[in-house]
Amino acid sequence: MMMMVNMCDDHHPLYRLNEYYKYKDLEGIFHQSVALDQINDDRFGGFLDLFYKAGCQKIFAKASANALITYGVQIKNINFDTTSKVMWGSYETAEGILGSIQIDFGHSKDKRQDKKQIKYGIGCANGIVVDAIVLSGNKDDKTYNTDTLERLNDVLENLQVEKSDFYYIADSALFSEKNLDMAADRSIKLITRMPDNVLLAKDAIDEVVTHLDGLDTITIKDYKGQSYDYKVLEKTCDYKGHALKIATYYSTKYKTQKEKTIRKKVSKELDALDKLSKVLSKRAFACEEDSNLEIEKLKLKDLKNFKYHKIDFTIESKLKRRRGRPSLDPKADLVGYEYFLKLNSSQDEAFIHYEIQRECCFVLCSNDLVINGEEILKEYKTQDSVEKKFKQLKSPQFVNSIYLESPERIEAFSYLMLICMLLLSTAEYVVRRGLCADQDQVVGPGQVKMKKPTQRAIYDMFYSVRVRVIKHPNKPWERSYANNLDESLIKILNYLDIPLETFIKGSS
Incomplete structure (x- = not known):
């Protein structure tokens, strides 16, 4: 718990915890007597070893199920995705240790291919981290989805989710014949x-x-409440023996960005054509037939992937003179003709426009033939909730080599971090749900009125709590609030079913 409190309060490093807690009311926070000299890095390192041996993922799964049951959270779908975390330093896995993650090279989503990494697989429902697994650094996303499908029945049973109403949602790494087969076998x-x-x-x-x-137009709101229009085409098709509902969408939301990307490709292609044109202008061919053969070769090889320009060639012939001192008779110096290729190009604006339109499209699919295109898009858009959670996993203080010198401790520590994310995301959901039901709001940091406070805002609001402690040598210390709890804090505590006296309770 001490490590998790420090972890949530991410303005502080995760080492020298005794310094962090030096001026904290330990008994008031943890409701039991704790001596400052009991807090040291060796003790926490030993705890991580025990936590790993106890089965970190099983403990996370139990905590997740308890959180959902406690606050009555209903799950209809889970969004699954992975992210990577760069590891700084040299890590070795001891031989003979089974089940330990491998800190290894792999596809880095931080674009650091030169560094070893670990990966996290996260499942979010209603913005809550309900499933999580720490992965080896070289685990690819397709394999992660396959492994998750294999254990999904256990996940749903643990979370008490009815499979008939459930959707497994993930990005394109989920789309494969094997994963479709597994989904069909498991309904x-x-x-x-x-x-x-x-x-x-x-x-x-x-x-x-x-x-x-x-095409029909549908309107979808994003997580910020902003509306966007999509053109949609629905159809049913067969993919390797699996009937799928596919919905293709067109949106101008990112058209400016897509056009900019395409125009960069057009410019890059033009530069390559200019370089090729200069090379060809200096290259002589012995006959017109050789020139035509070179044109065919260029079309099949060098120009094969050029698509934004219309390209053609003209063959120009020039008189060829013999080398050496000119003769008195100029005609005597002529020895025949030599041939040169002239490359002509112009932008294919019709094709460029077509490609920009194509880039504004994407295809979603489901093996549920009843669901419609609008519902598919709404459900898929909840994938944003996973990506927002990944930001919490990128903070460098989450891994510290002082007592994380082994993959086992890193794995254990990672699950502690994931439990923190579970707690914070659950609090965010429950508070937002309560405010929505009451049509109410809270006043957050900076006196900002919030109907949907973030977990960071909720956490920061508790910095305003001040506790007065009167020390007695031979009897329990007296605790009271130095000032009345803020009205917004009272709302939050009530939504979370946390007693108002929790910060002044002490160990009694």
Whole structure:
């Protein structure tokens, strides 16, 4: 608990904890007597060893289930995704230790391919971290989804989720024949993005761009409450023996960004054409037939991936003169003709516009043929909740080599961090749910009125609590609030079913 309190209060490093707690009311916080000299790094390092041996993931799963039951949180779907965390330093896994994560090189989502890493797989429901697993650094996302599908029945049973109403939601790493097979065998409904390089997706996007004006429009709100319009085309198709509902969407939300990206590619392609043109202008061919052969070779190889320009060639012939001193008769110096290629290019604006339109499209799919395109998009958009949680995993103070010198301790510490995320995200959900039901608001840091306070804002509001402690040598210390609890804090404590006297209770 002491490590978790320090972890949540992320303005402080996760070492020298005795210094952090030196001026804290330990008995008031933890409701039991704690001596400052009991707090040391060796003790916490030993705790991590015991926590690892006890089964970190099982403990997280139990805590998650208890949180949902305690606050009556109903789950309809879980959004799954992974992220990586760069590890600074040299770590070795002792031989013969089974089950320990590997700190290894892998696809880095921090774009640090030169560093070893660990990965986290997280499942979020209603913005709450309800499932989590610490992964080896070289675990790929497709394998993570396969492994998660294998254990999903146990996850749903632990969280008391009815499978018939449940959707497993993940990004395009979920889309594979193997994962579709597993979902079908286990009667699990999926919602995922179909990768753009799948032929079905390519054809669906082409169809949407071609028939854009005739498509239905739906309006979806993001997590900030802002509305966006989408054109949508729904159809049922077969992918490797699996019937799928696919919905293709067109949105202008990121059109400016997509156009900028395409224009950069056009400019880069033009630069490459200019360089090629200069090379060709200096290269002579012995005959027109050789020139035509070179053109065919260029089209099949060098120009194969050039698509934003219309390209053609003209063959120019020039008289070839013999080398050496000129003759008195100029005609005597002529020895025939030599041929040069001239590359002509112009931007294919129609194709560029078409590609920009294609980039504004994406394809989602589900093995549930009843769900419609609007519902698929609404459910998939909740994937943002996972990505927001990843920001908490990027803070450098979460891993400290003083007592995290082994993969086992890092894994144990990571699960402590994930339990913190579970607690904070549960508090955020419960407080927001209560404020919504009461049509109320709280006043957060900076006197900002909030109807949907973030977990960071909720946590920071408790900095205003001041406790008066009167020490007695031979009887329990007296504790009282130095000032009345803020009205917003009282609302939060009531929503979370935390007694108002919790900070002045002491160990009694």
